[in-house]
Amino acid sequence: MKKYTSILSALTLSIGLLAPSSLSAYADQNSELDALKSKYVVLMDYNSGQVLYKKNATHKMYPASTTKIWTSFCVLEKCKDLDQLVEIKDMPEIEGSSMYLENGEKFTVRELLESLLVHSSNDVAYVLAKHFGDGDPKNFINYMNEEAKKYGAKNTHFNNPHGLPDTDHYTTAMDMAILSRTAYGNPTLSKIVKMKSVSFKASDRIKVERNLVNSNKFLTSGDSIDYKGKTIPIKYDIVDGIKTGFTDDAGNCLVSTAKKGDIRIIANVFFAPAGSLYHDSRYLLDYGLDNYKSVTIYKADKIKGEKSVKLASPGKIKYRLANDYSITSMKGDPSSTEGYTYKYNFDKLKMPVKKGDIIGTMNIFKNGDMVSSIGLVAENGSQTYLQLVLSKLGIKSADKSDKKEVNTDKKKSEYKKAEEEKDDKKSEDKKSQGQDSKSENSKSGKNIVGKIKKEGSSTVNGVLGIFSSIGDFFGNVGTHLSNAKKTVSGFISSIKSFKPSNLSIGKIMSSDFYKYLEKEINNKIGAVPAPIIIFGLPILILIIILWLIISLIKDIILGRKYKDEDKKDDNENKIEEK
Template sequence: MKKISKIILIISIFLAAAGSYASGEDLELKAESAILIDGSTGQVLYSKDEDKSMYPASTTKIMTLILALEHSDLNEKVTVDSKTPFEVEGSHIALEPGEVLTMEQLLNALMLESANDAALVIAKHISGSVEEFGALMTSKAKEIGASNTVFVNPNGLPDANHVTTAHDLALIAKYGMENSQFRQFVSRTNSVIPPTNAKEEQRYLNNSNKLLYSGRMIDVNGKQVPIMYEGVTGIKTGYTDDAQHCLVASASRNGTEYISVVLKTDKQNLYVDTHKLLDYGFENFQEQKIASKGEIAENLSWNNRLLKGSVVEDVYCKLPANATARIEKNISLSPKLSTPIRPGDTIGEVVYSYDGKLLASSKIVSNESLEADKPASERSMFFVLLGTGALVTLILIRIIYVYRKRKKRRKSKASAKK
């Protein structure tokens, strides 16, 4: 295969907008690690040590919910094993050995009461063991793009090897929010488990995420506001002594949804930090079009040949509403590019970034045809034939020249004898 050359063109574009992304100090968050992303595109709008390895506590259960929805049916019956009720630590719903519940009931217990016993039962039901389920969780995280995450249990109880990052949790939450059933579980405020074969009384489940319902007032930047956040859509709280207070949250207004992650903060500032992050998104960003479908990308050099391509779709991203945002456009040709190339064939990708952060990307397609080069043997034969033809022509010209010259001499001699 021919050696492929890769090019990167960096072009600066200026759009009308004011300020820039907030730095780690601008929002004055108490959390040790935090992030705000666009819930639709994953674009990072704010970050504070977002790639630092952290303990996730019960925000781990976001992944447990994702896998349960993908590997089971909500109505299927699940039997509690004989060991889980006696192994569980922390929050639980007092499951009994041999108790039968539906997967939906267990998931409500998982996400509302943050029940660690429900998490263990779900893990064993799906994978056979906690260890196997942990491996499944980690594999799914990698698939989503959460490459700095390792899960070893389904509930987030302390383990030195059970770690993630704010950015990874945001990506996992974004993935989950693409599932309508997931959205229902993370936004539900309460539920009831009716009597079972092992329990005569009902169990009432209440969500610990106060963003969904609490009218208690908190101070956010000098203003008293209720904890309940306008447009809140979920997702999950968490706490252990090592992880401290954690919260993955989401909110949507006017068709725009943001996802925030706050890790290792105190109880008082858990919701304050989350308000600050979500407010920052809704108050400072607006969607802007940074490229149009069919926009031309010219003079793309490949194998000493020029290609002409174009953007395959309209490209939008969130940018500060009142700032001049500098966008870098990086175009790279596909490493598998080969001829022949036809109009519409994908030849590369354009990636847009701002202030070192990825904004969006789009495929680049060819606007023209480019035929395959002839094999070297064919090219060599062509030049051989061309050279041979030129030599034969020169010889013929020489023969004709000599013949005419001799003929002319004979005529001259004949005239002289007369």
């Protein structure tokens, strides 16, 4: 799921950047579309996110049960196991379409999603919001809003998970087109929305048998409509989703999708008068499928490269494009593929890098104007020499706060914050347990090898603590010298009389400063003998410094080569005319 979300996020940014202005030349062909009776309309190409037609697309409106498209997507984002059971408890009365859930029944998350999307069950929406809101549907609704904004729906506010009338529950046709396209990219959701029906047999966990039929008449209806002067069936075999909706305030709503050849179209129709919903939706779908084609401008498997990183091991990060860049073009219009260039941007590259991280973007331009930005995915890991040294010492660097947040305004939700707080609490508990264990081992003085293994991680922290204590020592040097029956003048005198010949291991170990270090080490790190830390640590630091100097020299020698290759990568590349 995470991999899917990362790639989809890279795809999604193009939605807000692609403008339909290039299609204005075809205004005459859109006159029949303007005559459609539905009030709010957006026709979008699924692959590119390009808007092919729109009417009142940014006007505030009510989405009714098309809300459940986003509810389902957010459930899938949170759910780790679709087969986990959800018990129905304290079920309130919810108006509108319902599965009529009974207290004590148990359904899997997958079954509830099927009922939600196929039958449009309002009670199921409440149950899922409560379950994934940690017992409070409001938590889940907050998550829905955060995720909506993250994916580009800036003029949307959900106030419930089912779409029942609420003045604070609104969106726009454009926002719903964006969210529907995003949600349909989830393979579980796209599989469910094309199901014609779903059945739940009575069992030890299900009290009543239920047979539910999809509310989308494109999939199931035996009725007919008048279409282009003919009477034809409503059922349309190429349609495979997505969701219906209706309230008095929202009118008749339908988000539908169909595919023909290599192009998939999503028709978003809202507030349609009676009898116009399926007529208008089909007209839009046919218009898109008959007049447009999908053209791949940049293929992901063709865009590959290497980014050099100074003072890092390895010194190069291989990368690839997260996904293809495709556009929707009018059939017979070869000029639509001309004028595209791209440029790499690695400004947000942060170390360390793991395989699969987004390390930059490929910004795509049409006649000089940026139209999309697609993530560049690392194919190998890399870390700076300092990070490598710290990792060898067992010190982990902080995680990147904005990891994989390219092409989208990702924000932490309350749910994620709560999870982080839980993780922090667990970490504190483990730390406390480690400190208790360390203290006991120090007192017992037994099983030295076992202590070293058990306290490996705390040893480093202890060493760092010693350095802090050394600072305290020098900060209170007068007190320490007084305790040792020395005066400041005597201390200065001893420094003046110091000779290298007087220096010996025995004298060092008999000094007050050594004894102080030894005491601090024994208090903080019971598993490692003090002499190993006092004499070994400086030697280790010198070795590391020497290694860093050698690595720096190597990087300087290879730097010119890397720089030349980077300049080559950063040059704008023009696409060949197709």
